[in-house]
Amino acid sequence: MKAFGKLLGLLILGLLLLVVALGFALTHLFDPNDYKDEIRALARDKANLELTLNGEIGWSLFPWLGLELHDATLASAATPDAPFADLDMLGLSVRVMPLLRREVQMSDIRVEGLNLNLLRDEQGRGNWEDIGRPAEASAATEAPAEPTAEQPQQTTQAERAPIRLDIDSLSVNNARVDYRDARSGKQFNVEGIELKTGAIREGSEIPVKLSAFFGTNQPVMRARTELEGLLRFDRALKRYQLTDMRLSGEASGEPLQGKTLTYALQGQLLLDQAAQVAELSGLKLSANQLRALGELKIRDLESKPQLSGNLSIAAFDLREFLTGIGQPLPPTADAKTLTHFEFASRLSGTQNSVGFDELTLKLDDSTFTGNLGVSDFTTQALRLQLKGDKLDLDRYLPPKAADSAETIRKAEVRETVAAAGQSGSTNLPSSPSRQAWSNEPVLPLQTLRNLDLQAGVTLGSLRIAEHLLENVELKARGKSAVITLERLRADAYQGSIDANAKIDLRPTPPELNLETKISRLQVEPFLASDGQPAPMKGRLNLDARLTTSGNSQQAWVDNLNGNASFLVSDGMLVDANLEQQLCTAIATLNRKSLSGEGRGRDTPFKDLGGSLQIRNGVATNPDLKARIPGLTVNGNGDLDLRVLGMDYRVGIIIEGDQREMPDEACQVNERYVGLEWPLRCRGPLELGAKACRIDQDGIGKVAARLAGDKLSEKIEEKLGEKVSPELKDALKGLFNR
Known part of the structure; x- marks a missing residue:
C-alpha cells in the first residue's frame, strides 16, 4: 500500500510537470x-x-x-x-x-x-455607431441549418447561468x-x-x-470631480447599490464669471431594475455656503418615470452665495435684502414636470407656504398657490437715481410750492411741462408671451411704492400671450381696492385694460410725497374703466383712455383757505385793502366729486362739485396726467347763511349772496387748492353785474310808481346785461 501511494504521488507529480512543460x-x-x-x-x-x-x-x-x-x-x-x-x-x-x-x-x-x-x-x-456590427455575410455563405424536430436546440443549465x-x-x-x-x-x-x-x-x-x-x-467650463463609495451588485436580481457615496469637486468657467463653486454630495444610491426603482437616500449637498438635505425616489423607470421625495435647504446668505458664483444681483433699494433664505418642500415630478408641494419658503423677514411647480416644461406652464405673512417689495426694487427725471420734476414742484405761499396771494403758477413718467421698458414681453400661468397669492401685508396694503389677494392666469389679472383685492388706509386687468401681448405695442373700484380710501398717504404734506384729506370712492397700450410708464399714460367717477367725502383742503381767496375777491369789489395776509388755514368740505373723461392722458372733468359749509363750489377743467398738471375754472357761491369773513374789507352783504365768485386753478397737481387764484376776467364780470344791480335799484328809487312795471323791467334788464 505504501508503495502504491508513492507510485500515485510520482504519477501526479509527473502529470504536473508535463502540464508545466506544455505551458512553457x-x-x-x-x-x-x-x-x-x-x-x-x-x-x-x-x-x-x-x-x-x-x-x-x-x-x-x-x-x-x-x-x-x-x-x-x-x-x-x-x-x-x-x-x-x-x-x-x-x-x-x-x-x-x-x-x-x-x-x-x-x-x-x-x-x-x-x-x-x-x-x-x-x-x-x-x-x-458602426462598431459591434458584424460584416455582412457574402452571398456564397450558406445560412446555418435550422434545428429540426429530430434535433431540437438544447441549452444546458450551465449555459443559461450568468x-x-x-x-x-x-x-x-x-x-x-x-x-x-x-x-x-x-x-x-x-x-x-x-x-x-x-x-x-x-x-x-x-x-x-x-x-x-x-x-x-x-459655455467654457471646467470641473474637477472625485467619487468614492462601496459598490454592490447582483445581476440575477438586477440590483445595484452605491453606499457611502461621496462626490466632491470644484467648478469654474464663464457662467461663474471667474468665481469657483465648491460642491460635495453624499448619500446612498440604489438602482433596482426588477422593481423599476431608483433611490437617492440620506442626501447631503453642499455648494459653497448652501447646505441641503433630502430624499429622492424615481419609480417606473422604463415606462413613465415618477419622481417623489423631499428637499430642505438650511438658512444661508443668498446674496453672498450668488455673488460667490459670479451671479451678482442688480442694485436694490435695501442692500441687506436676500441675506436670509430658507426652503423646505416635498418633491414630485415626471419627465416633463416638477412640483414643490407643502412648500415653506423664508426670504429675509417674509415667510411663504403653499405649492409651486412647472406642470409642462415645453410650455413653461407655471403653477403656484402661495400664502405669505408680509412682503416689503420696496426693499427689492432698484434704488431711485438722484438725477432721475422724477426726482428733478419733484424738485421743481417743491420750488413751485414754496413760491405759492400760504395765502395764495402770489401769481398764478405756470402749468408744468416736464414729462412725469419714465420711458424705460417695464415688462419682459417675450417671456410673458410664452408664459403659461395659473397663480394665486395671498399676503397679510404688502408694502409697495411706500404704501402699505393689507389682506392682499391676487389671482392671475396667462395663456397664448394674454395675461389676465382675474382679481386684485387689498385693504389700505381704512378703505379697500378691487381691480381686474388684462394684458394682450399679441399686438405691438401690447394693449392693457383695467377696471378698478376704490371704496373709502384715505387719500392723504397717496398724495403726500418727499416730506411735503398732502394737499387734500378725505376718503376716496372711485370707479374707473381704462385702456392703454405700450410698455413704459410714459407710453401707458400717453395712451390712457377711459372714464371714471370719483367722490371724496369728509375731506379737507390742506393749507388752502378758499375763504381767503373769496375775501380777496370781495375786497376788490368793495374797493378796500385787506388789513394783512391771511393765515394759512385748511378748508373742510363734505363732498368733492365729479366724472372724468380721459383721452390720450388728459382727463377732462366737466362737473366738479364740492360742498363746503356756507359755500357751494362748481368747476370744470383738465388734469394733464402726462405732466401731472391741472387747469381749472372754479366758481364759489356764497349760500344764504352768509359766512363770517375774516377781514373787515371783505364783509359780505346781501348783494353778494348767490353770486358765483370765480377762481382759476393752474399748476402742478401737488399744489392742490394752493394753486388757485382770483380769476381777474371773471371778477370783472361779477363787478359789472353788481353795478347793474346797483343802477337798477336807483332806477326803482327815482321812478317809483310813475312808470309802468313793464318799463322798469326793461330798463333793469338793459343795465344787467
Missing part, C-alpha cells in the same frame, strides 16, 4: 504576435473594427491566461484612417480552470493611457475622452481619468474611487 512550450514556442493579421481580420469581420497592434502582445497560459497589449488603436472599419481610440497598455490575466465552470477569476486589470475621440459629423452620425466574476482589482490611469459635435460646435472632454477598485465580486462591497477633470466649450 506553448508560451515560448507559440508567439501570438505571429497572428496579428488574423486577429485584425477577426476584429474586422466580427465587430466591424479596424484594430492596429503597433506594440508587442505579451501572454502567459497556466495557471493564468495572461494578456498584455501595447500601443494599439481602434477605428471603425468604415473609416480605418480615423481612429476613435488608442491605448498605451492593457493588461489582464484569467485563471484557466475556473473558466471551465463559467467562472471568471482575474487578477488585476490595468488600463494605461486610454484615449477615446468621439465625433458626430454634420449629418449627426457618430464615428462609433458568468460569475471574481476580479482582484481594476485600475485605469491617465485616460481621456473627447466628444465633438460638428453640427453644433460643442465639445466635451473628460481627462485625467483615474479609476481604482478593490476586489470585484458579485454580492460583495467593492471599494471604488474615481477622479477626473471635465471641460466644455459652450
Whole structure:
C-alpha cells in the first residue's frame, strides 16, 4: 500500500510537470504576435473594427491566461484612417480552470493611457455607431441549418447561468475622452481619468474611487470631480447599490464669471431594475455656503418615470452665495435684502414636470407656504398657490437715481410750492411741462408671451411704492400671450381696492385694460410725497374703466383712455383757505385793502366729486362739485396726467347763511349772496387748492353785474310808481346785461 501511494504521488507529480512543460512550450514556442493579421481580420469581420497592434502582445497560459497589449488603436472599419481610440497598455490575466465552470477569476486589470475621440459629423452620425456590427455575410455563405424536430436546440443549465466574476482589482490611469459635435460646435472632454477598485465580486462591497477633470466649450467650463463609495451588485436580481457615496469637486468657467463653486454630495444610491426603482437616500449637498438635505425616489423607470421625495435647504446668505458664483444681483433699494433664505418642500415630478408641494419658503423677514411647480416644461406652464405673512417689495426694487427725471420734476414742484405761499396771494403758477413718467421698458414681453400661468397669492401685508396694503389677494392666469389679472383685492388706509386687468401681448405695442373700484380710501398717504404734506384729506370712492397700450410708464399714460367717477367725502383742503381767496375777491369789489395776509388755514368740505373723461392722458372733468359749509363750489377743467398738471375754472357761491369773513374789507352783504365768485386753478397737481387764484376776467364780470344791480335799484328809487312795471323791467334788464 505504501508503495502504491508513492507510485500515485510520482504519477501526479509527473502529470504536473508535463502540464508545466506544455505551458512553457506553448508560451515560448507559440508567439501570438505571429497572428496579428488574423486577429485584425477577426476584429474586422466580427465587430466591424479596424484594430492596429503597433506594440508587442505579451501572454502567459497556466495557471493564468495572461494578456498584455501595447500601443494599439481602434477605428471603425468604415473609416480605418480615423481612429476613435488608442491605448498605451492593457493588461489582464484569467485563471484557466475556473473558466471551465463559467467562472471568471482575474487578477488585476490595468488600463494605461486610454484615449477615446468621439465625433458626430454634420449629418449627426457618430464615428462609433458602426462598431459591434458584424460584416455582412457574402452571398456564397450558406445560412446555418435550422434545428429540426429530430434535433431540437438544447441549452444546458450551465449555459443559461450568468458568468460569475471574481476580479482582484481594476485600475485605469491617465485616460481621456473627447466628444465633438460638428453640427453644433460643442465639445466635451473628460481627462485625467483615474479609476481604482478593490476586489470585484458579485454580492460583495467593492471599494471604488474615481477622479477626473471635465471641460466644455459652450459655455467654457471646467470641473474637477472625485467619487468614492462601496459598490454592490447582483445581476440575477438586477440590483445595484452605491453606499457611502461621496462626490466632491470644484467648478469654474464663464457662467461663474471667474468665481469657483465648491460642491460635495453624499448619500446612498440604489438602482433596482426588477422593481423599476431608483433611490437617492440620506442626501447631503453642499455648494459653497448652501447646505441641503433630502430624499429622492424615481419609480417606473422604463415606462413613465415618477419622481417623489423631499428637499430642505438650511438658512444661508443668498446674496453672498450668488455673488460667490459670479451671479451678482442688480442694485436694490435695501442692500441687506436676500441675506436670509430658507426652503423646505416635498418633491414630485415626471419627465416633463416638477412640483414643490407643502412648500415653506423664508426670504429675509417674509415667510411663504403653499405649492409651486412647472406642470409642462415645453410650455413653461407655471403653477403656484402661495400664502405669505408680509412682503416689503420696496426693499427689492432698484434704488431711485438722484438725477432721475422724477426726482428733478419733484424738485421743481417743491420750488413751485414754496413760491405759492400760504395765502395764495402770489401769481398764478405756470402749468408744468416736464414729462412725469419714465420711458424705460417695464415688462419682459417675450417671456410673458410664452408664459403659461395659473397663480394665486395671498399676503397679510404688502408694502409697495411706500404704501402699505393689507389682506392682499391676487389671482392671475396667462395663456397664448394674454395675461389676465382675474382679481386684485387689498385693504389700505381704512378703505379697500378691487381691480381686474388684462394684458394682450399679441399686438405691438401690447394693449392693457383695467377696471378698478376704490371704496373709502384715505387719500392723504397717496398724495403726500418727499416730506411735503398732502394737499387734500378725505376718503376716496372711485370707479374707473381704462385702456392703454405700450410698455413704459410714459407710453401707458400717453395712451390712457377711459372714464371714471370719483367722490371724496369728509375731506379737507390742506393749507388752502378758499375763504381767503373769496375775501380777496370781495375786497376788490368793495374797493378796500385787506388789513394783512391771511393765515394759512385748511378748508373742510363734505363732498368733492365729479366724472372724468380721459383721452390720450388728459382727463377732462366737466362737473366738479364740492360742498363746503356756507359755500357751494362748481368747476370744470383738465388734469394733464402726462405732466401731472391741472387747469381749472372754479366758481364759489356764497349760500344764504352768509359766512363770517375774516377781514373787515371783505364783509359780505346781501348783494353778494348767490353770486358765483370765480377762481382759476393752474399748476402742478401737488399744489392742490394752493394753486388757485382770483380769476381777474371773471371778477370783472361779477363787478359789472353788481353795478347793474346797483343802477337798477336807483332806477326803482327815482321812478317809483310813475312808470309802468313793464318799463322798469326793461330798463333793469338793459343795465344787467
